Amino acid sequence: MSTSLPLTDEAPLALRWPAVWWSGLLAAAAWALAAYVTHHFPDQSEIVEWTQTGNFAVAQALVAAAFLLLAFTARLIPPLFRRVQGLGPWFVALGLFLAAWQAVTAKFSLLPMPFFVPPQQLIEVYQDDWVRLGESVLASLWLLARGYALGAGIGFLVGLGLGWSPRFGYWAHPVMRLVGPLPATAWLPLAFFLFPSSASASTFLIALATGFPVAVLTWSGVASVNPDFYDVARTLGAKQRFLVLKVAVPAALPHVFVGLFMGLGASFAVLVVAEMLGVRAGLGWYLSWAQGWAAYGNMYAALLVMALMCSGLITLLFKLRDRLLSWQKGVVKW
Amino acid sequence: MVSAATLERPASALPAGSALDLRHVSHAYQLKGEPLPVLDDVSLTAAPGEFVALLGPSGCGKSTLLRLVAGLEPPARGELFVDGAPVTGPDPSRVVVFQDPTLYPWRTVWRNAALGLEARGLLKSQRGRVDAALTLVGLDGFASAYPHQLSGGMAQRAALARALVNEPRLLILDEPLGKLDSLTRIAMQGELVRLWQRQNFTTLLVTHDVEEALLLATRVVVFSPRPARIRAEVPVDLPYPRHRDDPRLVELRREVLALLGVGDATG
Structure with missing residues (x-):
């Protein structure tokens, strides 16, 4: 049935x-x-x-x-x-x-x-000028990558030194306090004069802008590690190296990432200014070039590309953080 | 794969526990430039395999004594010997379980338990010991969980496994059950005794819970308020498992409470 x-x-x-x-x-x-x-x-x-x-x-x-x-x-x-x-x-x-x-x-x-300009003019720009725009994006990314990597790396090590070694802190802390808050762009005239090329000067400036927040946040991260974490590791036979690499660094990582985000934002600002004033390539240069020719459509087009680039990089950093800090509760979604 | 059996030692083998000898130990902390005495002339011995409870009011300095025994700090005065050798620093044969589990939140339960082996470079060759220790504390199903996913009792079990992996000869327990709810606490008290009986390590337990001290320890050392000095030592001559309503235990409890100066309050 x-x-x-x-x-x-x-x-x-x-x-x-x-x-x-x-x-x-x-x-x-x-x-x-x-x-x-x-x-x-x-x-x-x-x-x-x-x-x-x-x-x-x-x-x-x-x-x-x-x-x-x-x-x-x-x-x-x-x-x-x-x-x-x-x-x-x-x-x-x-x-x-x-x-x-x-x-x-x-x-x-x-x-x-x-x-x-109307939207169709942006399309015109992307159609006619995509080669130059693309080259500008690549130039900006390359400059940013060098400066950011250098700044983040040195900032991280300085922060670790400040948090870990009182002797290093004795010398580094006053220097940081004096020089750190100075906007990196203030160095710009001097940097273009002192460095052999505008590219190396810009790399230095971007590294400076990135390094300061990364150093301060890494330092505060290392300083705020629960001291019991060290006691636990020490009673289990851990030596200095283990305490730094396997306890202090991972415990400080959430702070380090806040510094990396702040540093990335600061590096964008310096990147654009450096490209507008010294480097003859990149999106910042493209913007001032377009302004010189009163090519407003090109400016809007470049701004849009820049927004996408910066947003994409921030997203990338968020993805990296989510991977590394998946053990945390309540991670903010970007 | 190593089974839980490798962590066990036959009671007849070499004494697995350390002998402890503290001679005239005093200690003080600097507080706003003023020395704050916390330990005053404490002399204490523990035989291998003994379970000694250090009982005293909160904040009297018992935990400081444990830090000195663990080698985390040197004493201001006096000497500490473990198996005849002076304590000069931390050693994995003397492991502390703190009041807070202090698990590393970025490591899974398994990798937390593996901490001691990893720190000493033994993890690659002896991974089985981590599995065995987790089995021993009943956490074998939670190896890949993160600390924030654990209940208080499970976290403390993980901390215990982290200690046991190192096959300590002296287990130093700093109020490890102090923050657990009463049911978990009772269950864990039983487990601590079973672990101690199986592994035969010497145990130092700091607690301010009279009943807990009497249920677990072979000897209870009663401290005065800060600066801590030893007021009395009470041997607990009762077989395990013990029961909290055992008349002899109730009698001892009254005695110890009187030593602590609160005898009248609880009758």
Whole structure:
């Protein structure tokens, strides 16, 4: 005897269509609006002409179509839906933002024109100038990597010395107190004069900006290690080397990472200033170069790339920390 | 793979416990430039395999005595000998279990227990001893847990395993059960006695719990308030396992409480 199962699976498609993803539908409308504004109104281009307006309108329309599709299908694919669900309001806001940006710049010139560029001009920049932008990113990353690694390494060792050895602290502490709070950029004129190349001067400045917070935080991390941790290790037969490497360092690591984050932020600032004033490469240089040519579109494009680069590096550091400090409770998510 | 059996020693073999001999030990801490005496002329011996409880009011200086025996600090005056040799520094044959488990939060239970072997460079060849010690304290299922995932009793067991891995000849317990809830505490008291009977190490237990001292120790040394000096030594001539309502134990308890000056309060 076969028992009949509830026949919900055989209900007509139209009746059992899962609920629509409303945010997705709204996002589709917002992006369609952006496409409409871009396409329908003529560009007010007395000074510049934008070649990508048409393509940009098509692209926005395609995004709108994709959201329309997602609005009716996303709920059918639970893993996909879980990913996009929370982002719905952001997709809507982004579409509205693009429409408004388009309107106040290219279409109705509500903002002073050469200084505020429409989104399609960024696309133009990325299309025409991606080689130079890419080279700038690589130059910035390379300079940052050298300076940051040097600063973080030396800062960590200095912090360890300050926390561990009173004799080292006797000499290093006053120097740190005097020199540390000085912004690294204050050294800039002197550094470009003293160092053989602007690259080595910038490396030094970035290392300086990174090193100070890393040293202070490492020091405070080592100083705040529970003294019982040392007693435990000593009664179990640990020697100095073990106490430093296997007790002090891992116990101080959460502090060290705070220093590494602060150092990374400081290194970005010095990087840009150094590139603007001395180094003839990198995103900072690109920014001042674009300013010199009144190429405002290039400036916005470079700023966006820079934001992505800095945010990506911070994310990378967070990932590293999460790996190394997975034993901690309540780690902040980036 | 080494079984728990390797950690056991037959009682008939060489005495596994250390002999302890403290002669006229005094100690003081500097507090705002003023010396604060904490130990006053303490002389004490313990035979190999003995379980000695040091009992006294909180903050009287008992824990300081343990730090001196462990070799974490040198005494201001007097001498300490373990197996006839003067104590000059910490040694893995004398292991301390503190009131707080003080597990390293960045290490798993297994790697915490392995600390002593790792510090002495023995871990590669003797990994089995870590497993054996964890089995001994009943934590073999929690080897890969982190300390923040453990209950208070489990954390203290892990600290005990960390000590036992080193096969100590003198186990120094500084109120190791002081912060546990009463049920866990009772269970752990029984386990401590069983471990001591199996391993046959000499045990020094600091506690301010009269009943705990009488349940566990072969001899109870009663200290005065700070600066600590020995007020009396009370042998506990009772077989194990002991029961807290044993008439002889109740009698001893009254005696010890009187020595501590609180006899009337509890009748």
